[in-house]
Amino acid sequence: MKTDNQSLLARSMAAVWHPCTQMKRHESLPLVPIARADGVWLTDCDGRRLIDGVSSWWVNLFGHNEPRIKAAISRQMDTLEHVMLAGFTHEPVVALSEALGELTGLGHAFYGSDGASATEIALKMSAHYWRNLGQPEKNRFVYLADSYHGETVGALSVTDVPIFRTAYAPLVRENFAVMSPDPRLAAEGESAADYTTRALADLARVLAAHHGEIAALIVEPLVQGAVGMAMYAPEYLAQARILCDQYDVLLIADEIAVGFGRTGTMFACEQAGIKPDLICLSKGITSGYLPLAVVLCSDAIYQAFYADETAKAFLHSHSYTGNALACAAALATLQIFRDDDVIVQNRDKAQTMSRIFSPLAEHPQIRHWRQRGMIWAFDVIDAPPDFAQKFFQNALNAGVLLRPVGNTVYFMPPYIIDVAQTQMLCAAALQALERSINPPRP
Secondary structure, eight states: OOOOHHHHHHHHHHHOOOTTOOGGGGGTSOOOOEEEEEBTEEEETTSOEEEETTHHHHTOSSOBTOHHHHHHHHHHHTTOSOOOSSSOOOHHHHHHHHHHHHHHSOEEEEEESSHHHHHHHHHHHHHHHHHHTTOTTOOEEEEETTOOOOSSHHHHTTOOOHHHHGGGGGGOOOOEEEOOOOGGGOOTTOOHHHHHHHHHHHHHHHHHHHGGGEEEEEEOSSEEOTTTOEEOOHHHHHHHHHHHHHTTOEEEEEOTTTTTTTTSSSSGGGGGTOOOSEEEEOGGGGTTSSOOEEEEEOHHHHHHHOSSOGGGSOOOOOTTTTOHHHHHHHHHHHHHHHHTTHHHHHHHHHHHHHHHTHHHHTOTTEEEEEEETTEEEEEETTOOTTHHHHHHHHHHHTTEEOOOBTTEEEEOOOTTOOHHHHHHHHHHHHHHHHHHHSOOOO
């Protein structure tokens, strides 16, 4: 049954509260009604097509309507769609946990439904770990300035984005923020390496002063997403691991956005040659087909909960923990990585895409052009206050979905994007940039 755009928009405004949105704004800037999707393309109810340049909030790895993932979900539906994981188990969740353990070097996967729930699991698990070891005072956390780890109350306590956090400040426990390793923040004349050293010194200072009350350091490895794709050196991660070991603090790697190949390796921590104590995964784990999140931990953490006393158990749960359909989608995703040699193919593709993006990199009104793996970003000089909204709308008019963060424009397309589609993405971004900073006269 065909639905026209206006009818769907009216119904959505009347019935749906959209996320991360001031709903009144949609009185003048209508929602974008999507009827179907295929590959990199989103299609609205009137047949207009858009290139999904941000992978639908960073989740879609292999394109919409991917037949292998659809088939895996369909096969699983014939046997088991879901069963509670408390007291029960099933083949997809066991197989996925084994596969993720092999990939990460960590074990005993604990499942949730989304990125924020993974953060909550990791924070609670790390504090409870110290409690079980007889150190309940170690229950606070260190996080990077400008970091984002989700919007539930626990996750907000380690998130440093005012627009998300300010309204809920009375609900949020204070933790320790340390300097971001983002080299864009270096002082004039200061090298990126020197700035990294200074950021590490700040981390060392906080750990030295407060390690007796700190359960864990949580980081977004290599790329801080919500602050505008801040890309920092692997050396920071490597030294942070050493400092955590020195001060007896756990390291939580939030790979929710950057895992599954986004930074050029399966997981970003690989580029620093480290293994965290806990790793949070979501978004691309199912290629965007079904909600799923997971936290994997070291054997030492798991063993601290393995006891006769119920109070020492990790008493945390979600109704759809380890959903069989979502696990089937995740297993199909991992199979595609193997069958298509995705990590290697992406390295070659990223080089080609960077060449195509060169007109943007050379544009006189941008700075800090940067790329890591399959993520590209740039900052716009002297962007107007409403730049993000203008660019978003102008990009839609040019046939692409791009959603800036402040004055930062980024590309995070599905891995299947081809040369012609990349050229269209670049041309549309250039057009949107010009129209957003130099609007045409009426």
